Amino acid sequence: MEFKKLLxxxxxxxxxxxxxxxxxxxxxxxxxxxxxxxxxxxxxDQEFWGLPGGYVKKEENVDDAAVRILKDRTGTENIxxxxxxxxxxxxxxxxxxxxxxxxxxxKQRFVSIGYYALAEHSKVNLVIDEYSTNVQWHSIENLPSFxxxxxxILDKALSTLREQLNNHPIGYNLLSDKFTMxxxxxxxxxxLGKKLNRGNFYRKILRYDILTKLDESRKGGAHKAxxxxxxxxxxxxxxxxxxxxxxx
Amino acid sequence: MEFKKLLxxxxxxxxxxxxxxxxxxxxxxxxxxxxxxxxxxxxxDQEFWGLPGGYVKKEENVDDAAVRILKDRTGTENIxxxxxxxxxxxxxxxxxxxxxxxxxxxKQRFVSIGYYALAEHSKVNLVIDEYSTNVQWHSIENLPSFxxxxxxILDKALSTLREQLNNHPIGYNLLSDKFTMxxxxxxxxxxLGKKLNRGNFYRKILRYDILTKLDESRKGGAHKAxxxxxxxxxxxxxxxxxxxxxxx
Numbered sequence: 001m002e003f004k005k006l007l008x009x010x011x012x013x014x015x016x017x018x019x020x021x022x023x024x025x026x027x028x029x030x031x032x033x034x035x036x037x038x039x040x041x042x043x044x045d046q047e048f049w050g051l052p053g054g055y056v057k058k059e060e061n062v063d064d065a066a067v068r069i070l071k072d073r074t075g076t077e078n079i080x081x082x083x084x085x086x087x088x089x090x091x092x093x094x095x096x097x098x099x100x101x102x103x104x105x106x107k108q109r110f111v112s113i114g115y116y117a118l119a120e121h122s123k124v125n126l127v128i129d130e131y132s133t134n135v136q137w138h139s140i141e142n143l144p145s146f147x148x149x150x151x152x153i154l155d156k157a158l159s160t161l162r163e164q165l166n167n168h169p170i171g172y173n174l175l176s177d178k179f180t181m182x183x184x185x186x187x188x189x190x191x192l193g194k195k196l197n198r199g200n201f202y203r204k205i206l207r208y209d210i211l212t213k214l215d216e217s218r219k220g221g222a223h224k225a226x227x228x229x230x231x232x233x234x235x236x237x238x239x240x241x242x243x244x245x246x247x248x
Numbered sequence: 249m250e251f252k253k254l255l256x257x258x259x260x261x262x263x264x265x266x267x268x269x270x271x272x273x274x275x276x277x278x279x280x281x282x283x284x285x286x287x288x289x290x291x292x293d294q295e296f297w298g299l300p301g302g303y304v305k306k307e308e309n310v311d312d313a314a315v316r317i318l319k320d321r322t323g324t325e326n327i328x329x330x331x332x333x334x335x336x337x338x339x340x341x342x343x344x345x346x347x348x349x350x351x352x353x354x355k356q357r358f359v360s361i362g363y364y365a366l367a368e369h370s371k372v373n374l375v376i377d378e379y380s381t382n383v384q385w386h387s388i389e390n391l392p393s394f395x396x397x398x399x400x401i402l403d404k405a406l407s408t409l410r411e412q413l414n415n416h417p418i419g420y421n422l423l424s425d426k427f428t429m430x431x432x433x434x435x436x437x438x439x440l441g442k443k444l445n446r447g448n449f450y451r452k453i454l455r456y457d458i459l460t461k462l463d464e465s466r467k468g469g470a471h472k473a474x475x476x477x478x479x480x481x482x483x484x485x486x487x488x489x490x491x492x493x494x495x496x
Contacts, residue, residue: 088310
């Protein structure tokens with residue numbers, strides 16, 4: 001069936017089921033091959049990429065809707081999910097459905113609540129559903145053009161990660177259980193958007209006393225096998241409470 | 249006129265004018281007599297205090313609605329205003345209007361977008377309008393009972409201030425142009441919710457090199473007149489960009 005027809009057909013049902021005017025958009029991040037990635041979806045009939053999203057049921061908590069949408073779109077549960085900002089500019093969403101009938105659900109004014117999620121790369125299913133033609137990870141160093149204001153939403157998610165790096169368990173949720181110091185540094189560099197001095201980074205991160213050096217190293221590769229670390233969760237969480245850069 | 253009648257009468261107009269299901273609540277802070285205060289409103293027919301709030305017009309950006317609501321409720325413009333979280337639990341707001349007719353505007357499910365504002369205490373007008381019986385500042389050390397989930401909203405605003413203290417110009421927007429070091433320390437203590445060591449605080453804040461020591465002191469009082477300081481805005485803003493505790 002033509003996609004426009006499908007949306008028209010589902011429109012009445014959507015008005016019954018969901019809170020009007022309200023949507024959720026998710027910036028789902030993972031760390032893969034030393035680069036921060038974001039999950040993007042290409043909707044049918046759309047030229048540009050979008051962030052996965054959905055709507056809030058009339059009898060559903062907003063946070064629960066975000067969990068449900070994340071599960072539907074990625075097959076993952078119990079991953080780190082944080083609301084970060086609500087996007088409410090007039091006309092932020094209508095262009096994408098310009099040639100659709102004015103009364104359909106999708107062409108409303110939507111105020112969209114942004115959530116970011118931190119996922120393990122390999123555990124996310126790339127689900128293509130009846131609304132999409134493609135789902136894929138994009139490195140944030142090489143982003144495509146986005147539909148609506150989704151680039152603004154993504155940029156705000158990234159600046160939130162940056163601000164929260166010292167207070168939220170962002171490293172823990174993006175890395176594997178065991179990681180090398182260069183991997184941790186790459187992650188910090190990706191989020192902060194700049195190169196860090198290796199010596200300074202090592203000194204600072206070790207001074208916080210939040211890592212456990214494991215009795216094993218990363219096998220393979222031409223160089224000397226690098227040591228593996230894991231987070232000492234108790235110390236990490238208590239350090240985050242004060243802010244990783246030390247309390248006043 | 250009875251208040252219930254007034255709301256019933258205005259209900260139809262509200263459904264025409266505003267986006268349904270969406271509200272805005274504002275935590276408006278000021279620093280006064282060495283204590284952090286929040287502006288509270290007692291609505292007619294309500295037993296408990298609330299945060300000032302309002303609704304978003306159908307043809308209005310959400311951020312502009314927040315500016316308008318702040319101006320209507322306090323007479324102030326151009327003050328520091330930041331969206332911080334959206335509250336979307338089911339049944340978060342309906343108790344307050346339990347004995348009103350189910351179809352009135354106020355008894356809808358509302359998803360509420362929280363904004364915090366930082367105001368100069370003396371510049372805020374305490375506006376009592378047709379919906380309220382009282383408006384007053386409360387010190388956060390001595391808070392009353394709140395209606396709906398407004399205490400949750402306030403607590404989230406406070407924890408956001410705490411997290412953003414090193415990245416946002418919170419001190420600058422809460423203090424007068426000229427302030428003493430003990431006043432600045434009291435402000436940090438109020439936001440962080442704990443006593444700070446005087447010597448450590450002075451050393452750290454001076455090390456950031458964001459203050460200008462003025463050639464005057466605070467007159468009056470039995471003790472030696474304390475020196476006055478102001479923020480060096482250029483240095484302050486560039487330090488905030490990196491995060492006040494130093495960059496990585």
